[in-house]
Amino acid sequence: MAGAGGGNSDVQWCFSQVKGAIDDDVAEADIISTVEFNHSGELLATGDKGGRVVIFQQEPESKNQPQCRGEYNVYSTFQSHEPEFDYLKSLEIEEKINKIRWLPQKNAAQFLLSTNDKTIKLWKISERDKRPEGYNLKEEDGRYRDLNTVTTLRVPVFRPMDLMVEASPRRVFSNAHTYHINSISVNSDCETYLSADDLRINLWNLEINDRSFNIVDIKPTNMEELTEVITAAEFHPNQCNTFVYSSSKGTIRLCDMRASALCDQHAKQFEEPEDPNNRSFFSEIISSISDVKFSHSGRYMMTRDYLSVKIWDLNMESRPVETYQVGNCCCADKSSLYENDCIFDKFECCWNGNDSVVMTGSYNNFFRMFDRGYRQDVTLEASRENSKPRSVLKPRKVSTGGKRKKDEISVDSLDFNKKILHTAWHPLDNIIAVATTNNLYIFQEKLN
Amino acid sequence: MISTMECAADAQSLISISLMKIHNSRTQRGGIKLHKNLLVSYVLRNARQVYIKEKYAEIYRMQQYEEVMTVCNEIQELNPLDLDAEDAEDEEQAAAHARTSSAIFGCSPLDDGSKEPDPCYYRSCCMEPSPVPHCDQFTANNSSSSSHCNKTTVLDLDTHVVTTVENGYLHQDCCCCDALQCGQGARSPARKRKVEFSCCVSDVEDVSDFTAARKRAKREDCCYSNIDYTDTSNISNLISIFGSGFSGLLSRQSDLEQICSKQVLASLGAWTRAIVAF
Numbered sequence: 001m002a003g004a005g006g007g008n009s010d011v012q013w014c015f016s017q018v019k020g021a022i023d024d025d026v027a028e029a030d031i032i033s034t035v036e037f038n039h040s041g042e043l044l045a046t047g048d049k050g051g052r053v054v055i056f057q058q059e060p061e062s063k064n065q066p067q068c069r070g071e072y073n074v075y076s077t078f079q080s081h082e083p084e085f086d087y088l089k090s091l092e093i094e095e096k097i098n099k100i101r102w103l104p105q106k107n108a109a110q111f112l113l114s115t116n117d118k119t120i121k122l123w124k125i126s127e128r129d130k131r132p133e134g135y136n137l138k139e140e141d142g143r144y145r146d147l148n149t150v151t152t153l154r155v156p157v158f159r160p161m162d163l164m165v166e167a168s169p170r171r172v173f174s175n176a177h178t179y180h181i182n183s184i185s186v187n188s189d190c191e192t193y194l195s196a197d198d199l200r201i202n203l204w205n206l207e208i209n210d211r212s213f214n215i216v217d218i219k220p221t222n223m224e225e226l227t228e229v230i231t232a233a234e235f236h237p238n239q240c241n242t243f244v245y246s247s248s249k250g251t252i253r254l255c256d257m258r259a260s261a262l263c264d265q266h267a268k269q270f271e272e273p274e275d276p277n278n279r280s281f282f283s284e285i286i287s288s289i290s291d292v293k294f295s296h297s298g299r300y301m302m303t304r305d306y307l308s309v310k311i312w313d314l315n316m317e318s319r320p321v322e323t324y325q326v327g328n329c330c331c332a333d334k335s336s337l338y339e340n341d342c343i344f345d346k347f348e349c350c351w352n353g354n355d356s357v358v359m360t361g362s363y364n365n366f367f368r369m370f371d372r373g374y375r376q377d378v379t380l381e382a383s384r385e386n387s388k389p390r391s392v393l394k395p396r397k398v399s400t401g402g403k404r405k406k407d408e409i410s411v412d413s414l415d416f417n418k419k420i421l422h423t424a425w426h427p428l429d430n431i432i433a434v435a436t437t438n439n440l441y442i443f444q445e446k447l448n
Numbered sequence: 449m450i451s452t453m454e455c456a457a458d459a460q461s462l463i464s465i466s467l468m469k470i471h472n473s474r475t476q477r478g479g480i481k482l483h484k485n486l487l488v489s490y491v492l493r494n495a496r497q498v499y500i501k502e503k504y505a506e507i508y509r510m511q512q513y514e515e516v517m518t519v520c521n522e523i524q525e526l527n528p529l530d531l532d533a534e535d536a537e538d539e540e541q542a543a544a545h546a547r548t549s550s551a552i553f554g555c556s557p558l559d560d561g562s563k564e565p566d567p568c569y570y571r572s573c574c575m576e577p578s579p580v581p582h583c584d585q586f587t588a589n590n591s592s593s594s595s596h597c598n599k600t601t602v603l604d605l606d607t608h609v610v611t612t613v614e615n616g617y618l619h620q621d622c623c624c625c626d627a628l629q630c631g632q633g634a635r636s637p638a639r640k641r642k643v644e645f646s647c648c649v650s651d652v653e654d655v656s657d658f659t660a661a662r663k664r665a666k667r668e669d670c671c672y673s674n675i676d677y678t679d680t681s682n683i684s685n686l687i688s689i690f691g692s693g694f695s696g697l698l699s700r701q702s703d704l705e706q707i708c709s710k711q712v713l714a715s716l717g718a719w720t721r722a723i724v725a726f
Contacts, residue, residue, distance in 0.1 A: 089479075092477055096478075179482055180478070182483075199482075227486075229482055229486055231483065248486060280494075281491050281494045282491060283494075284490035284494075285487045285490070288483075335461075338465065344484050
């Protein structure tokens with residue numbers, strides 16, 4: 001038993017590819033800040049702190065190598081956001097891409113939303129493999145011909161050319177958020193989407209960029225009474241009227257937009273009572289939810305806090321139906337993690353295609369998978385040492401105390417600077433994308 | 449409840465680390481992170497609760513009757529003046545407090561026993577003397593506490609908050625700004641404390657609030673930059689002085705002189721603000 005991956009306890013994961021620089025000296029602009037597969041899994045988008053978006057495309061499966069699914073190669077790279085300066089507030093706005101969300105494909109072109117702290121942009125990624133030739137009034141290089149020399153009429157024809165992928169901004173949604181945007185989510189109606197910052201959630205129409213509706217506002221009248229902020233938000237995958245948002249207090253609120261225009265009153269509130277025996281200086285930080293994701297079915301949702309992953313049934317608000325301890329940091333000295341800011345790390349989580357396995361990242365470039373059906377979990381590592389093609393990943397084990405067995409790693413030797421915050425799972429196949437600081441690892445299920 | 453294993457020393461360290469984080473967040477690229485500062489403020493609150501709880505317990509222990517009696521005996525032995533026992537004790541306590549206040553806050557000390565101390569001087573030697581309605585009450589409190597030695601009243605010159613430690617319990621008496629007519633910008637200590645405490649969650653929509661917070665940060669910068677955040681002895685000295693009562697202050701004269709260097713004064717001021725603000 002080597003892995004977890006879709007209802008089969010015998011899934012083994014093997015290395016497929018790694019993208020990014022090999023240097024240990026990491027440029028801050030190259031730090032990956034978000035990873036997202038599109039709805040078919042053919043495209044994989046990453047955003048980084050430098051404001052760039054890199055899209056990888058899966059090659060068609062090769063007949064020569066039926067054991068391997070197609071590799072992901074660079075498809076398009078573009079600068080999505082630039083650093084800006086708010087002169088009124090004397091604030092610099094980072095270009096870091098916080099989130100990327102793909103729109104369902106409607107035609108030949110692909111569309112995605114990318115956001116930094118303040119501005120959301122809708123990008124159209126389209127292919128061009130033909131170009132018109134034989135203009136009547138223009139030369140081949142684009143210069144206009146002297147009209148006196150035009151004596152005949154000819155109609156341009158399309159001729160094949162090398163594939164060119166163009167990314168063009170179709171909409172810019174700006175000036176709607178006072179605080180830092182942390183989430184965007186496309187509605188199942190494919191017409192609207194939401195964007196969430198620390199205190200507010202806005203509803204947009206994809207066609208209208210100069211107007212949005214505020215649907216959630218938790219800002220108190222007196223900011224000194226602030227007790228919680230919004231940390232993540234997502235639309236229900238099937239019900240276009242339903243969305244959830246998580247808070248720094250560890251609560252998740254489900255809202256129904258049919259009830260009222262302003263969804264300050266939640267329809268459901270999901271919260272697990274805190275164990276008073278586990279109180280510490282850092283209880284509030286540890287309970288803060290960093291990510292919330294609906295299952296593909298829409299029946300469940302998953303939340304990630306600093307120490308655990310919880311699965312909630314939408315029909316039960318009192319407690320999660322499943323809780324998985326991520327480990328690695330639960331035994332570490334939390335004061336040290338507080339001092340070096342690691343305790344503020346926001347880990348994401350993701351579901352596999354059939355909602356049977358969940359995955360999340362951790363420290364030391366470890367990532368964890370939890371098989372819900374078989375109640376098994378596995379810890380794997382993304383590292384250059386294990387990056388031989390098709391090499392099977394060996395499960396890792398962290399010793400929590402006492403005697404350390406062979407091949408186990410002690411908590412003290414974990415590198416808390418190497419963290420996997422962003423992971424993504426192919427919507428259909430057992431292919432995962434795991435982002436370390438500045439590298440993107442792609443692992444596939446071993447096919448026999 | 450937070451485990452008792454997480455003692456005052458840990459709390460103190462966390463307070464200093466948290467304050468530094470809040471301070472650094474102002475200059476971080478991208479602006480103040482509301483979420484992170486909110487979480488830091490929670491840690492600050494938790495640490496403060498533990499710290500104050502531990503210090504209350506320490507102050508209470510220090511005010512045991514037997515310890516006070518011992519110190520009172522020492523005072524009597526040291527008293528050079530040929531006065532009534534009660535009058536001498538009053539004067540010593542008043543003079544000691546004046547000396548201590550001036551010594552702690554960097555003002556020149558009074559001459560010992562040269563004259564009956566002006567009650568107004570007790571408030572602050574840095575302020576203009578003015579009729580103080582509470583003077584008599586203050587003096588009365590002084591004499592009433594003389595026989596019991598269970599009250600200590602301290603004025604924080606930065607926040608103008610008068611604090612009384614009585615039998616191990618802290619009381620904030622009043623805002624002395626208006627009473628003293630000090631002529632300084634008048635925010636109430638409670639309001640000022642609140643704004644200082646919550647500067648990390650100030651509304652960035654309100655530019656004036658944000659600017660004010662940044663101005664406050666600048667004022668504190670000169671002190672913070674000189675602070676050794678791991679210097680626990682200053683905290684302990686402050687608390688032990690506050691909790692010893694007037695007679696205790698006299699016995700610690702030599703300690704005060706040691707700690708009254710310029711640098712320590714600057715750090716004490718910041719710590720005073722920090723502690724009283726909480």
